[in-house]
Amino acid sequence: MDVIETNEMKKKYSVLCVDDSISQLERYKADLSPFYELIFAKNYNEALSSLTTLKPDVVLLDINLPGMDGFQVLSLLYEQIQIFNTSVLMVSSNSDSFSIEKAFIHGASDYIKKPYNRIELLLRIGSHIRSKEIKSENIQNKLEIEKIKKKSRETINYTKDSMVFTLSELAKIRDNETGEHLNRIKSYTKYLIEKLALTSKYEKYFSNDDIDDIFCMSILHDIGKIGISDNILKKPGKLTFDEFEVMKTHSVIGGEILENAYKHYTNFNFLKVGKDIALYHHEKWNGTGYPLGLKGEEIPVAARIVAIVDVFDALVSKRIYKVAYSKADTFTIIKEERGRHFDPYIFDVFFEYKDKFIEIGKRVSYE
Numbered sequence: 001m002d003v004i005e006t007n008e009m010k011k012k013y014s015v016l017c018v019d020d021s022i023s024q025l026e027r028y029k030a031d032l033s034p035f036y037e038l039i040f041a042k043n044y045n046e047a048l049s050s051l052t053t054l055k056p057d058v059v060l061l062d063i064n065l066p067g068m069d070g071f072q073v074l075s076l077l078y079e080q081i082q083i084f085n086t087s088v089l090m091v092s093s094n095s096d097s098f099s100i101e102k103a104f105i106h107g108a109s110d111y112i113k114k115p116y117n118r119i120e121l122l123l124r125i126g127s128h129i130r131s132k133e134i135k136s137e138n139i140q141n142k143l144e145i146e147k148i149k150k151k152s153r154e155t156i157n158y159t160k161d162s163m164v165f166t167l168s169e170l171a172k173i174r175d176n177e178t179g180e181h182l183n184r185i186k187s188y189t190k191y192l193i194e195k196l197a198l199t200s201k202y203e204k205y206f207s208n209d210d211i212d213d214i215f216c217m218s219i220l221h222d223i224g225k226i227g228i229s230d231n232i233l234k235k236p237g238k239l240t241f242d243e244f245e246v247m248k249t250h251s252v253i254g255g256e257i258l259e260n261a262y263k264h265y266t267n268f269n270f271l272k273v274g275k276d277i278a279l280y281h282h283e284k285w286n287g288t289g290y291p292l293g294l295k296g297e298e299i300p301v302a303a304r305i306v307a308i309v310d311v312f313d314a315l316v317s318k319r320i321y322k323v324a325y326s327k328a329d330t331f332t333i334i335k336e337e338r339g340r341h342f343d344p345y346i347f348d349v350f351f352e353y354k355d356k357f358i359e360i361g362k363r364v365s366y367e
């Protein structure tokens with residue numbers, strides 16, 4: 001291996017010349033050294049060493065090497081060539097179409113026939129270097145765009161978290177149900193949607209942002225209760241029919257709060273997700289829920305998920321109007337609602353991991 005330093009300024013690009021013929025290497029030196037930093041290799045081992053350590057921009061590879069021919073060398077170097085985005089120009093006195101085709105099949109970027117024309121060789125090397133530069137620029141641009149997108153996502157998430165935190169604090173003050181209930185709903189929803197995203201039906205349905213928006217906004221499912229009067233919201237014992245009718249309006253109130261916010265900030269999809277959850281989390285799969293009596297998949301999926309975990313938590317928790325149900329009773333009651341109250345597909349995923357939901361509930365603690 002021999003690196004030729006020129007008498008001029010250090011050259012920006014380098015070319016690895018692989019040939020067992022000293023006279024050919026001398027010719028490369030004469031033709032290319034005024035323009036490129038040159039690296040010489042006479043066989044595969046020297047070529048591999050130069051490629052991995054010096055990362056040349058272009059490789060000129062002779063086909064007729066002793067022992068291992070140029071095609072075999074190219075096959076063995078293929079991985080490094082891809083990693084370093086290096087163009088390999090096969091150089092050979094063979095001008096048959098079979099050799100040319102074989103060179104491209106093995107991963108060569110170009111084929112130069114010997115004896116080559118010096119200007120043509122320079123132009124072709126220049127062209128491959130330009131292609132490499134464009135490719136690198138594109139990769140760089142993509143990385144920059146990704147960086148900007150990541151920053152923007154972080155800002156949106158920060159805004160979302162602060163807004164959700166503020167609203168949930170407000171909800172906690174007005175509602176008898178404590179922060180633990182809201183935290184449990186969030187934890188159940190996160191677990192359920194992650195398991196759902198592994199199923200055949202939903203594996204390509206949710207983006208990471210969707211998952212994050214749904215479990216984050218689930219905590220605000222009952223935000224509309226801030227609009228329900230204390231004598232109903234905090235009443236110990238069962239509500240009358242009329243009182244319950246008033247209580248039911250919490251879904252519409254919550255939906256309106258978040259829908260109005262979304263109308264002003266349409267870039268924030270989490271507000272729309274929040275509206276769907278708040279407005280529709282009491283809809284039922286069979287169409288007997290409220291406020292609109294939506295049926296089946298008319299009900300947004302986020303609301304169908306929260307509906308299950310909300311009822312589950314209500315059953316296993318102690319409330320001012322009821323005692324906590326046992327684990328066995330909870331699952332007996334909730335299973336009866338499969339296909340009635342709950343989306344059967346989502347419910348089956350929930351039920352498959354039912355013990356995990358008990359465990360999550362205990363971790364966040366029941367009231």
Ligand SMILES: [Fe+2]
Pocket residue numbers: 221222250281282
């Ligand atoms: Fe509710």
